[in-house]
Each structure stands twice: as structure tokens, then as C-alpha cells.
Amino acid sequence: MSNEKKSFWSKWTKAHDIETEEEILLDHNYDGIQELDNVLPPWWVTGFIITVIISIFYYIMIFQGHYKQEDELKAEIAEFQAYKKANPELFKENYDLPALTDAESLAAGKAIYTTNCAACHVADGGGLVGPNLTDNMWKHGGGMKNVFTTISDGVPNTAMRAWKSGGGALTAVQRQQVSSFVLSLQGTTPANPKAAEGSVKWPE
Amino acid sequence: MEQKEQFYYDNGIVRLFLRATIFWGVTAMTIGLMVAFLFIFPTYMENISWLSFGRLRPLHTNAAIFAFVGNGFMLGMYYSTQRLLKTRMFSDALSRINFWGWQLVIVLAAITLPMGMNSSKEYAELEWPIDILITLVWVAMGANLIGTMIKRRQRHIYVAIWFYISTFATIAVLHIFNNLELPVTLTKSYSVYAGVQDALVQWWYGHNAVAFFLTTPMLGLMYYFVPKAANRPVYSYRLSIIHFWSLIFIYIWAGPHHLLYTALPEWIQNLGTVFSVMLIFPSWGGMINGLLTLRGAWDKVRVDPVLKMFVVAITGYGMATFEGPMLAFKNVNAIAHYTDWIIAHVHIGTLAWNGFIISGMIYWLVQKLYKTELHSVKMANTHFLIGTVGILFYSIPLYIAGFMQASMWKEFTPTGTLKYSFVDTLQAMAPMYAMRAFGGTLYLTGFILLAINVYKTMKKGSFVGDELAEAAPLPVVSGKRAANEHWHSWLERKVVLFTILSTVAILIGGMVQIVPLVFDSSQVEKIATVKPYTPLELEGRDIYIREGCNNCHSQMIRPFRNEVERYGEFSKSGEFVYDHPFLWGSRRTGPDLQREGAEKRHKDNMWHFRHLLDPRSIETRSIMPSYAWLISDDLDYSDLEAKMKGLRKLGVPYTDAEISGAKTALEKQAAGIAATLEADSGFQKEFVAQGLEVKKKEITAVIAYLQRLGTDIGKSK
Numbered sequence A: 001m002s003n004e005k006k007s008f009w010s011k012w013t014k015a016h017d018i019e020t021e022e023e024i025l026l027d028h029n030y031d032g033i034q035e036l037d038n039v040l041p042p043w044w045v046t047g048f049i050i051t052v053i054i055s056i057f058y059y060i061m062i063f064q065g066h067y068k069q070e071d072e073l074k075a076e077i078a079e080f081q082a083y084k085k086a087n088p089e090l091f092k093e094n095y096d097l098p099a100l101t102d103a104e105s106l107a108a109g110k111a112i113y114t115t116n117c118a119a120c121h122v123a124d125g126g127g128l129v130g131p132n133l134t135d136n137m138w139k140h141g142g143g144m145k146n147v148f149t150t151i152s153d154g155v156p157n158t159a160m161r162a163w164k165s166g167g168g169a170l171t172a173v174q175r176q177q178v179s180s181f182v183l184s185l186q187g188t189t190p191a192n193p194k195a196a197e198g199s200v201k202w203p204e
Numbered sequence B: 001m002e003q004k005e006q007f008y009y010d011n012g013i014v015r016l017f018l019r020a021t022i023f024w025g026v027t028a029m030t031i032g033l034m035v036a037f038l039f040i041f042p043t044y045m046e047n048i049s050w051l052s053f054g055r056l057r058p059l060h061t062n063a064a065i066f067a068f069v070g071n072g073f074m075l076g077m078y079y080s081t082q083r084l085l086k087t088r089m090f091s092d093a094l095s096r097i098n099f100w101g102w103q104l105v106i107v108l109a110a111i112t113l114p115m116g117m118n119s120s121k122e123y124a125e126l127e128w129p130i131d132i133l134i135t136l137v138w139v140a141m142g143a144n145l146i147g148t149m150i151k152r153r154q155r156h157i158y159v160a161i162w163f164y165i166s167t168f169a170t171i172a173v174l175h176i177f178n179n180l181e182l183p184v185t186l187t188k189s190y191s192v193y194a195g196v197q198d199a200l201v202q203w204w205y206g207h208n209a210v211a212f213f214l215t216t217p218m219l220g221l222m223y224y225f226v227p228k229a230a231n232r233p234v235y236s237y238r239l240s241i242i243h244f245w246s247l248i249f250i251y252i253w254a255g256p257h258h259l260l261y262t263a264l265p266e267w268i269q270n271l272g273t274v275f276s277v278m279l280i281f282p283s284w285g286g287m288i289n290g291l292l293t294l295r296g297a298w299d300k301v302r303v304d305p306v307l308k309m310f311v312v313a314i315t316g317y318g319m320a321t322f323e324g325p326m327l328a329f330k331n332v333n334a335i336a337h338y339t340d341w342i343i344a345h346v347h348i349g350t351l352a353w354n355g356f357i358i359s360g361m362i363y364w365l366v367q368k369l370y371k372t373e374l375h376s377v378k379m380a381n382t383h384f385l386i387g388t389v390g391i392l393f394y395s396i397p398l399y400i401a402g403f404m405q406a407s408m409w410k411e412f413t414p415t416g417t418l419k420y421s422f423v424d425t426l427q428a429m430a431p432m433y434a435m436r437a438f439g440g441t442l443y444l445t446g447f448i449l450l451a452i453n454v455y456k457t458m459k460k461g462s463f464v465g466d467e468l469a470e471a472a473p474l475p476v477v478s479g480k481r482a483a484n485e486h487w488h489s490w491l492e493r494k495v496v497l498f499t500i501l502s503t504v505a506i507l508i509g510g511m512v513q514i515v516p517l518v519f520d521s522s523q524v525e526k527i528a529t530v531k532p533y534t535p536l537e538l539e540g541r542d543i544y545i546r547e548g549c550n551n552c553h554s555q556m557i558r559p560f561r562n563e564v565e566r567y568g569e570f571s572k573s574g575e576f577v578y579d580h581p582f583l584w585g586s587r588r589t590g591p592d593l594q595r596e597g598a599e600k601r602h603k604d605n606m607w608h609f610r611h612l613l614d615p616r617s618i619e620t621r622s623i624m625p626s627y628a629w630l631i632s633d634d635l636d637y638s639d640l641e642a643k644m645k646g647l648r649k650l651g652v653p654y655t656d657a658e659i660s661g662a663k664t665a666l667e668k669q670a671a672g673i674a675a676t677l678e679a680d681s682g683f684q685k686e687f688v689a690q691g692l693e694v695k696k697k698e699i700t701a702v703i704a705y706l707q708r709l710g711t712d713i714g715k716s717k
Helices: A003-013 A041-063 A071-085 A103-116 A144-151 A172-184 B011-038 B053-085 B092-112 B128-150 B161-178 B195-213 B215-229 B235-260 B267-277 B280-293 B299-304 B305-327 B328-338 B338-370 B377-410 B422-461 B489-492 B496-521 B537-546 B561-567 B605-613 B640-649 B656-660 B663-680 B681-686 B698-709 B712-716
Strands: B007-008 B181-185 B187-189 B465-473
Touching: A003 A041, A003 B011, A041 B128, A041 B267, A041 B280, A041 B496, A144 A172, B007 B011, B007 B053, B011 B053, B011 B092, B011 B422, B011 B465, B053 B092, B053 B128, B053 B161, B053 B195, B053 B215, B053 B338, B053 B605, B128 B161, B128 B181, B128 B489, B128 B496, B161 B195, B161 B215, B161 B235, B161 B496, B181 B640, B181 B698, B187 B640, B195 B215, B195 B235, B195 B496, B215 B235, B215 B280, B215 B305, B215 B338, B235 B267, B235 B280, B235 B496, B267 B280, B267 B305, B280 B305, B299 B422, B305 B328, B305 B338, B305 B377, B328 B377, B338 B377, B377 B422, B377 B561, B422 B698, B465 B496, B489 B496, B537 B640, B537 B663, B537 B698, B605 B698, B640 B656, B656 B663, B656 B712, B663 B681, B663 B698
Parallel strands: none
Antiparallel strands: B007 B465, B181 B187
């Protein structure tokens, strides 16, 4: 070990020189294990004291400030409300979007459908947990506006969730695309169609 | 000069533990690897109930902690204690009871956990008869240790022994108080604590099992085997004293850092945080004393696989004990909790610190026991190398995964909706899980090399079961402190007092936190609409426990906007007052289920039926096991009344009428769920026509429980 390095170490640890360590060798002997009586490394002592002080300080501060973890949630929500107020255009919900028929939008709609909806309605719309989407019987009404509303708001107390909010929510445009795709399934013949459900027979 | 006495060290017991450590090490890691592969190929053991994730995970953790590290500790403890105290163990019979009893516990665990018999409490899953057996075996070990100290030929007890004593005393206290449970049958019990209280007791235990089963015993081993293998004196005796007492006193307070942002009263949570911060330096005291003992031996470290392993082990210890306190800060915890970050963190502790200190110790010990050189130093070096690379491959991807998960869970779109669904996060994690499994494979391969190497070394060496030794007997001296005797030096020869004092040191923190929470009723809010589970829901909950769903699903929504948005209203302490045991979980491999029956998470019965039968039929990217046996197996509710009576003893207000009418009520509720399923024409075709009588099946109970979850507080509005 170079001299320079040694002095670095000894400054940090105040360790006794190895060459003369007999001077601090205790008369302990445990199965041949001996013990030196090196002092506590100063940085260790300082660190310990600092953490203890910080801890006491932190604990007192937290109760002095009447901090409550619930307040963090309130702050987050308040922040979001302010953001909403500042950006009203982002939050305008329009339930009167028209059905799209161009190939590109329908392809986008199909992609959304396959990842999000096929589990319950089956890839070809034949239905499983959710109803068959290819027939003209609807539980919540056919046509763009109704389908868009069902998809956006979901059906309470069923597996059909609201897609406008929650984890993996769809934007208004995405909902418009997938609604358009759903409507494009009308009249197709799925492999294993589920029997028609609902009472609203929608005009073609 | 006094006449020396001759006596024999018992190496036979050491050899027994050596074999057991290696055998269980391979087993525990193999099970771990099986579990790791489930994250990549969720269906590779499909429909074998006893190999499903929820049952294997506790088997892995218990095997790693109690079978591998437990035997490893006893291995080193039996070897070093005899030599440090210059005597044979107090009683050969107790040594054997300790060994065979411990193996019996492990075998019983290996049988009962896959069968689904568990109490759900992490690292304390074993059911009550086994808990009693553990207590007896542990006390046998402690009696043997204390007996040996009393008949010692060495005036003072060495620091390694201090750590062994505090390990014994603290684990005894933790194990007994966390496992206070009311037996219902031979294989089923309910924790005496409910909800928040159960959570606090559990994590007081869980955290300190890490402290006093995975840390203090390893420090004890370090203090014997590092100076021995390096042939260097221990760096600082003073440091040993200070860091020993500060470590054991402070450690015990830190448990609540496992429950930050939960419904646990905040004054307890914050104690967990500050005591974790104060723990950094006491922990590092051990690391420094270990590493600086190697001062002057670094040339040896470069070539000796034993010392190399010790260095990585101690460094891993230092890293994990710095990271732990960082994770105890609320803002860091908000990110890391429930994610794979925590899995990475514990594996630095287990693979590097525990695994390598035990491996290094084994390489050193086998040469002493068999009076020969290691079969192959090269092979041991290879073990060291691929083990280290394995640790990196295990942990780095999981650190990344943890960050990814947390940020994906929390990310909102500009329109204030959550950007990712839960399953999106799983998909993103897949490559990380593959690398983790690769790292685990490397680590296990390294350990198998150890097994081969040790076997070959044993073959070529000669083993002496009773090793002759001699030492002078200990003359009797006054128990009083001599005039110039240092107080600690005096304490080191008063072994019973030492044991008592170290026990007192660890009792304080636990008592300050637990006693008020359990006995002061104002600590838990009261919610009038929260009612006990119906009989069917109760049976469903017990199946949830049996299947270990809580190993993947939390039931504790933290007060963050993203969690409230995803899972619903955040959890309140008063919602859990009838939960014996609590089921908050610690890791979100799947979504939180606390409000599965309410608000945004609610789904109809058919969804749950199809999802439990085959999660991938609903969600193609799911890694949840399929639970087909819940649909084929009849619900056994013969113990229902006993269960309800037991719970009533614990404070759940079931009336006599509810208990006597329980079976009828259960059948009625099950029939109701069955009717909603059978109303579906597809269900008729697919299941009813095949003769399925769904109302009799276990699945109705699970559905009933899931539909109940989180619904009670909504009723007050």
C-alpha cells in the first residue's frame, strides 16, 4: 500500500498502523482469534450521531407540522383540479362524435378492440362474457351515440367498465375509433355467436 | 501452571448440519427458480394445485430462510461455539434433538405448505402444530447453547457468541408472539390479532426475522470465520461492543417501515422510518469490523475463494443495510413498495450476504473437518465468479423492473386518466423476469459446484467425529466486578445476565409500538357499516389463504391519486377489524383487491368464474395461475361452526343464531351465485350440460368473498 493511500485510510478510520499493531492488541484469545483495540472510526461516530439527530428532529417536526399522509392525496387532487381548470379544452367530453368509416380509423379501432375488448366480446365480436356485438339487438342501444356512451361510461355493476377513466383508459378519439369498429361488425357472422341479448332492436 | 483437561469437540453434529445445509440450499434455490420461471411461463405447471405460485412462494421463502440459512447458522454455531468456549456442547442429546427436530420441521413444511395449509403470515406461514414444534426445537438449541456457556473453559464470551445469544432470545420472542393463534382444527387456525394489529405484529416479526435470523447469526459467523480464515485479529473490540448493542436495540423498532402509507397509525409508521435511519451506522459497524479485519490480508483475498466470498458477502451486507433505511423514507417507499425493487433488495441480502458467507464458511470448514485441502480451488473460484455474476443478473433487472412498474402505475395521461392498465405493466416487465431467472440459474449452478466440490473433498479427507482438544479448567472467581475491570468485560463473563440484558434490549421497541395498538381501542377507527363476513365469504377467504392469493395481490390501497383512481377509496384501519389474519400482502404481482367488489373494480360473477378457471381467456397477458380445481372440488364446510365460534372468541360478533344457521345461510348464498351463473346460456351449454353443480363448488365461496371485498364502507354513504 502506498503511503498516500495509507494516510487516507488512517485519516478516515484513525486505524492504528499495522506494523505496530501489537501495541493495541488486547490480551483476548478466543480459539486463536485476537482482538485489536482500534478506536471507533471518526466518520462512523459522526455519522451515527447525525442520523440520531436527524431522526429525532424529523420525528418531532412531523408532529409539529401536523403532517398527515392523507394530506398528500388532497394536495395531489387539488393540483389536478387546478390543472383541469387551466386546460378546459382537454376535458371537454363530446358524446356527439360521428362514426368514422375510413379504413385507417377502422384499423386503429380494430387494434384497440383486439387488445382491450376481445377478451370478453371475442375477436370476431361473437360475445362471451360480454354480449354479441354483431347482431342488431342491443341492451343499451345501437347507433354511434349509444355505443360511444356505453363504451365511455361502462355499465355499472357489470364487467363492462367505463373506458373514459381508470387504468388503461381510452381517449375520446380512441373511443370514437373503437365504437366505429364495433358498428362495422354489424351483420358479420362470427364463428360461435352468443345468442342475442337485450330488448332494443336497432334499425339497420 | 494449571493442569490441562482433555476433552472432545463434537464434529459429528457439525457434519450433520453441513450435509443438511447443502441439501436444503440446493432445494430452496431450485424451488426459487421454479417460481421465477412461472413469471415467464405462467402455464408450465398448470392445474397442479400444489405447484401453483401461491403455494410455492411460501415454500421457497421458508426453505431459503429456515432450511438453508437456518441449517447454515447452526452449522457454524455448533462448530465455533465449542471452540470459542473450549468445551464440547453441553448435551449431545440436545444437539441431536436440535438437528433432527429442525429437519422434521422442514420436512413438515415441505409437505404442508404445498397442500395449502398455511396461516398466511409471511415467513411464519406454518400452522400451529408445527409452530409448537419449532418452539420446542428452538428452546432445545437455546438450552444447549446456554448450558455450554455455563460449563465453558473460557472466562469471557466472544462477540460471535453475543450474536448467537441474541439470535436465540429474540427469535424465540418473535416466533411466539407472532404465532399466537386460535386453533380450529389440526391444520387450521386464526391469528388472535385482527387487521391493523395483526399487520403490525407480523411486520415486527417479519422485519426482525430478517434481523435476527438472517443478520445477527450471520454476523456471529462472520466474527468467527473471517478472522480465522484471514488469520488476522478482529479490527476493533470497542466497535464490536457499540455496534452489537446499538444494532439489537434499534433493529427491533424498524418493523413498521414495511407498512408505510398503509392504514397503520402514523406515529408508528414514523417510528419505523426514524429507527431505520438510525440503524445505518450500527449495521455498518459490523461491515467495517469485518472488512477492516482483512486489513493486511488483501493479498490473500485476491487468491483465496473463501475470503473472496466473505468480502462480497460483507459488502452485500453493507449495501443492503444502506438501501433498507433509504427504502424506509416515505417518498422512496412510495415508489418501491409493492414492486420488484423489494425483491431485488432482499436477494442482495440473501444471495450475497447469507449465501456467500455460508458458502465461504463451508469451503473453510470442510477442510478442517476432513483434515485435507479443498478438492478444487479452481472450482470454488468458478463458484465465486458465476455466483457473483448471478447476483448481478438477479438484482439489476429487478431494480429496473421496480422503477418501471412504479412509474407505469403512477403515470397519467394529459386528460387525467391512468395511462397503463395493470397488465400493460406486466408485459413491460417480461424481459426483466427472464434475466432474473437467468441470474438465479447461474447462482444455483455455482452452489451445485460447491456441493460437488465438498463431496469430493469429503471423499479424499478423513473425518474425525470426536476431535481431541485440551484446555485448562476455569478457576472460580468472584461474580462481582473487580476494581479495574471494564463493565463490558465483566458482563462477558456473566452469561445469564448477558442473555437477560440482550432480551430486555429487544423487548423495548416492540412493546412501545405493539402494546398501545393492541390495547388502546382509540388507535383504530370505528366504522359502523363494517360487518363480519358471511359464512360463505368466510370459507372463500380461507380458500384465498389456502391458495396464497395474498402472495400476488395486496389488499391495501395507499392514499395516492393513482391508486385511488385505479383501485378506489384508500384503505381505512376500521375496515379490517374482523380480518383474522390480515391479508394486506406485500407485493403487487397482480392488482390490489381490497375493493374488488366495489366501485370501479366490480365485475359480475361470470367474469370471476371465467377468470379463475382460466385468467388468460379474459386477459391474454395475465400471469395469474388458473384455478380449475376450485371448480372441480366440492366446498368442504364441515368446520364452519367451529370456525365461527373460534372467531367469536377472538371478538368477531357472530350471534348464536348466525352460527347455528350458518350452513343453511351458506348454501343459500351459494345457490344465489350459482343461479346468476346458470342464467347464462353459454354457461348452460359449457358447464351445466356437463353435469357441473356449481353451487356445491369451492369457486362460489371465492366469488362470494371477492364480491364482498371493500363494499362495506360504501354502505355508509
